[in-house]
Every structure is written in structure tokens, then in C-alpha cells.
Amino acid sequence: GENVEQHPSTLSVQEGDSAVIKCTYSDSASNYFPWYKQELGKRPQLIIDIRSNVGEKKDQRIAVTLNKTAKHFSLHITETQPEDSAVYFCAANSGYSTLTFGKGTMLLVSP
Amino acid sequence: GAGVSQSPSNKVTEKGKDVELRCDPISGHTALYWYRQSLGQGLEFLIYFQGNSAPDKSGLPSDRFSAERTGGSVSTLTIQRTQQEDSAVYLCASSLHRTGAGETQYFGPGTRLLVL
Numbered sequence: 496g497e498n499v500e501q502h503p504s505t506l507s508v509q510e511g512d513s514a515v516i517k518c519t520y521s522d523s524a525s526n527y528f529p530w531y532k533q534e535l536g537k538r539p540q541l542i543i544d545i546r547s548n549v550g551e552k553k554d555q556r557i558a559v560t561l562n563k564t565a566k567h568f569s570l571h572i573t574e575t576q577p578e579d580s581a582v583y584f585c586a587a588n589s590g591y592s593t594l595t596f597g598k599g600t601m602l603l604v605s606p
Numbered sequence: 607g608a609g610v611s612q613s614p615s616n617k618v619t620e621k622g623k624d625v626e627l628r629c630d631p632i633s634g635h636t637a638l639y640w641y642r643q644s645l646g647q648g649l650e651f652l653i654y655f656q657g658n659s660a661p662d663k664s665g666l667p668s669d670r671f672s673a674e675r676t677g678g679s680v681s682t683l684t685i686q687r688t689q690q691e692d693s694a695v696y697l698c699a700s701s702l703h704r705t706g707a708g709e710t711q712y713f714g715p716g717t718r719l720l721v722l
Contacts, residue, residue, distance in 0.1 A: 501648075527708045538697070538713040539649070546708055584648060592662060592704045593639065594711065598648035 497522040497589040501597025508575050509605055516600045518585035519567040525587040528561060528568050529594070534581045542583075543570070575604045608632070610714035612698050618720045619688055627683040627717045631700030638681050639711060640673060641697045649697065655681060656704055688721045695719070 498521040508514050520528075529544035545552045545559045545568065552559050556575075561568040572579055582601050586594040611630045619625050631638050640652040651665040655675040666672070670688075675681040685692055695716040701709040 529710070531713075538715050540713070541710050544708070544710070586649075588708075592637075592656065593651055593654050595651065596641075596649040 497525060497587055497595040499585060499587050499595050499597045501585050501600060503600060504598065505601045505603070507603045507605065510575060510577060512575055514572045514575050514579070514602055514604075516570045516583055516585070516602070517567060518569070518587075518597050519565075520587040520595075521566065522587070522589065523563075523566065525589070527588040528559070529586050530559060530570050531584045531586065531596075532581045533584065533599075539584060572602075575602075577604050577606055580604045610698055610700050610712050612696075612714040612717050614717060615715065616718045616720075618722065620722055621690060622687055624684065624686045625688055625719065627685075627696050627719070629681045629683070629698030629700075629714060631679065631681070631698070632712055633679075635700035635702050635712075636678070637701045637704050637709070637711075638675055639699045639701075640681070640683050641699065642667075642694045643697055643716070644694045652683070652696075685719075688719075690721050693719055693721045 501518045526547035531539040532542045533539040543557050545561050556573045558571040582599045584599045585597045589595045613628045636657045638655040641649040653673045654662040670686045673683045695718050697716045698714040699711040701711045703709045
């Protein structure tokens with residue numbers, strides 16, 4: 496089955512800096528890679544996703560890159576703000592049905 | 607429209623008791639998933655329902671865990687003879703179709719279970 500590794504487990508940045516979270520996956524058949532943000536005490540919410548037919552996708556301050564050859568994908572947040580503080584999860588589809596999640600990255604943005 | 611809802615939001619029980627957790631998916635969503643999230647941990651897949659097909663139970667940690675989905679809508683996760691290690695947040699998610707096709711999973715608020 497699919498295995499997803501996520502790094503770092505915690506990340507502290509100053510407001511305005513960029514943040515990068517990296518994930519690797521094991522199943523070369525995976526073709527859908529979403530990222531979820533979970534604020535303290537809240538439910539996970541999708542912030543961006545990428546499919547294997549593209550290498551990069553951007554949405555305002557958030558971008559995701561995918562390297563299928565190396566089987567890794569990354570989340571990039573530019574101009575970080577305190578409200579970006581949360582736990583971020585990457586995931587990859589396992590077969591046609593489910594998602595396998597990474598263990599999460601706690602991002603802390605200090606004013 | 608209404609999102610995924612779960613009940614109860616919090617549940618405290620004694621070791622050895624049975625508990626039932628409920629999930630109401632978004633109307634029209636054919637796929638439903640249960641996850642477990644322990645403190646500081648990721649999302650551990652438990653079980654997946656797709657339409658009227660047999661569920662994928664490959665993530666259930668023991669035979670004390672079971673789930674059903676009635677009429678292709680509401681789902682109930684049952685934990686029998688609860689143990690302290692079952693303490694966690696149980697999250698339900700639904701998607702319009704199966705996630706492997708790139709469908710977004712929408713999560714409920716979770717049920718926080720504490721086994722004393």
C-alpha cells in the first residue's frame with residue numbers, strides 16, 4: 496500500500512517569511528495529492544491539490560509542486576501570516592478509493 | 607449547504623463500555639470515510655464506504671471496531687469493549703465520488719472520545 500512521509504514535523508517562521516513542507520510517497524500509481532490545513536480544534540480543510548498531469552499549481556500565496564520521478568511533492572506558502580499557523584497534512588491517493596495522509600506539520604508563524 | 611456533521615461532539619466513557627459514533631455526510635455524496643486522529647498524530651484510515659459496494663475495512667485496528675452505513679447515507683462507527691488506547695478524535699469525511707478519481711474529501715468536526 497501507499498506510504499507517505501512528511502517533513503518537518505514542526506516549522507517556526509517569522510511573519511512574512513516563506514514556509515516549505517515536503518512529502519514523499521511510495522506508490523508510483525498515485526496520481527492525486529491534496530493538502531489539508533487543520534486549525535486547533537477544527538476540522539481538516541482542503542487548501543490546494545495537484546494531479547499528476549501537472550508539475551505545479553498556485554493559488555495566491557500557496558503553491559504545490561510535484562516531482563513524479565522522485566515521488567515527492569511540496570507545499571510552499573509565501574508571505575506567511577499569523578493566521579497561517581495550523582497543522583498541515585499532505586496526502587496521496589491509495590488505489591482508486593482512499594487517501595493516505597502524512598503525519599502532519601505544525602506551522603507556527605510569529606508576528 | 608450543510609456540511610458533514612458528526613455526533614456526539616464529545617464522548618466520555620468507561621473502559622469496557624461500547625460506544626456509537628454517528629456521521630451524516632453531505633447529501634448526495636456516495637463515498638464516506640472514517641479516520642482516527644490521536645494526539646499529535648496524523649489521520650489514520652479506518653474504513654471506507656462507496657455506494658452499495660462492500661466497505662473497505664482494511665484500516666480497522668481490531669475486531670472491536672465495526673461500522674455500517676444505512677441507505678447509503680448516515681454511518682455509525684461502533685467500538686465495543688472500549689480501551690484507553692481508543693481515546694482519540696474520530697473524524698468522518700465524505701466525497702461526491704471516490705477520492706481516487708480526485709474528488710475532494712470534506713471532513714466533519716469529529717467526535718472526541720475519552721475512555722477512562
